[in-house]
Amino acid sequence: xxxxxxxxxxxxxxxSGADVAKPCxxxxxxxxxxxxxxxxxxxxxxxxxxxxxxxxxxxxxGRDIIGIAKTGSGKTAAFIWPMLIHIMDQxxxxxxxxxxxxxxxxxxxxxxxxxxxxxKFAKSYGLRVAxxxxxxxxxxxxxxxxxxxxxxLVGTPGRLIDMVKMKATNFRRVxxxxxxxxxxxxxLGFALLFSATFPKKVEILAREVTTEPVRIxxxxxxx
Ligand code: ADP
Ligand code: MG
Numbered sequence: 193x194x195x196x197x198x199x200x201x202x203x204x205x206x207x208s209g210a211d212v213a214k215p216c217x218x219x220x221x222x223x224x225x226x227x228x229x230x231x232x233x234x235x236x237x238x239x240x241x242x243x244x245x246x247x248x249x250x251x252x253x254g255r256d257i258i259g260i261a262k263t264g265s266g267k268t269a270a271f272i273w274p275m276l277i278h279i280m281d282q283x284x285x286x287x288x289x290x291x292x293x294x295x296x297x298x299x300x301x302x303x304x305x306x307x308x309x310x311x312k313f314a315k316s317y318g319l320r321v322a323x324x325x326x327x328x329x330x331x332x333x334x335x336x337x338x339x340x341x342x343x344x345l346v347g348t349p350g351r352l353i354d355m356v357k358m359k360a361t362n363f364r365r366v367x368x369x370x371x372x373x374x375x376x377x378x379x380l381g382f383a384l385l386f387s388a389t390f391p392k393k394v395e396i397l398a399r400e401v402t403t404e405p406v407r408i409x410x411x412x413x414x415x
Contacts, residue, residue, distance in 0.1 A: 203242040209406035213249035216240065222248050227316040228276065235312065241266035242410045248274055256402035258395070260409040268309045271295070271370045275310075278368045279343050280317055289341030290362040291322075294369050296349055298376040300325035306346045306372060319343040324351045334360040349377070374398065 199215050200207060216222055219232055219240060240248065243261040250257055251274035261267055275293040282292060295310075297303040307323035314321050320340075324333045324347040333351070337360040345352075345361065355361050371377060375394050398405065 200246070203245065204411050205242060205246060206409045207246060207406065209255070209404065212406050213253045213255075215246040216249050217245060222273070223252060224273065224277065228273065228313065231313055231316045232273075237269075241270075243267055243408065244270045244273075246408050247271070250406045250408065251275075252277065256405040258398050258402065258405045258407045260407075262411060265410065267372070268306055269313070271372075272306075272310050272313055275344065275368045275370070276313060276317060276319065279319060282367075290365045291342055291345035292365050292367055293344040294363060294366045295344070295346040295372060296352070296370065296377065297325075297346060297372045298348065300327055300348055302373060303346050303348055310344055310346060314344060321346070323347060324355050326351050330354060330358070334358055337361045 196214050199205075199217060203215075205215075217240075219229060219237070222240075224232075241261075243259055243265050247257055247259050247267075247270040251271065259267060259270065279292045295303075295306055297306055303323050303325045307321060310321045320342040321344040322333075322336050322342045324337070324345070326348060330351075333355060337345075337355060342361075347355070356363065
């Protein structure tokens with residue numbers, strides 16, 4: 193309706209896809225529980241960022257997303273929050289050891305930043321997060337994954353493959369997949385894609401591996 197169009201116009205947001213959830217202008221409208229809302233407030237966030245306003249309700253509705261917004265616009269939380277809710281919705285959380293939420297990142301710096309961001313919000317639910325990337329001990333990462341398992345795993349592709357080969361983990365439980373900075377990692381497969389820029393070849397691949405994705409972009413990045 194008109195109000196939705198107005199909100200998107202004000203945010204310089206472009207949305208495509210059928211039956212897209214409406215943007216939410218405040219945290220209170222996301223449908224998050226008290227525990228998550230409290231940590232968000234505790235971190236001093238007063239309002240969702242532009243990409244969060246639209247990507248969170250779409251992700252909460254279970255849709256695949258191709259999200260494009262500039263660096264520093266809060267894309268990490270935009271996928272971490274719905275991922276946490278999704279994991280908490282799983283009935284058989286106890287069973288299995290591999291992650292339910294999997295995030296692929298192109299570099300270890302990025303993987304480690306995502307890990308930090310995920311941890312601060314996962315804590316309120318007691319969910320376990322691990323990060324694996326090159327340049328650190330495989331044995332230490334192996335040990336971190338083995339006992340009791342984890343719910344969220346962040347990693348660079350090469351080291352993730354190593355961990356699976358070593359049987360430190362497996363992806364059988366994964367039902368929420370994120371490819372962060374997909375433009376820097378276009379040779380892989382996924383469901384929720386976030387990027388600051390989005391070249392044509394990434395867009396083509398993203399269309400192939402997602403199902404009726406909702407494309408959300410802020411400003412004219414990647415156009
Ligand atoms: P991006 O992935 O889009 O480059 P990040 O997810 O790394 O951006 O977020 C940039 C910074 O903004 C981080 O320090 C993060 O904690 C912070 N942030 C995220 N969401 C909000 C918000 N709603 N309000 C204030 N700060 C936020
Ligand atoms: Mg990011």
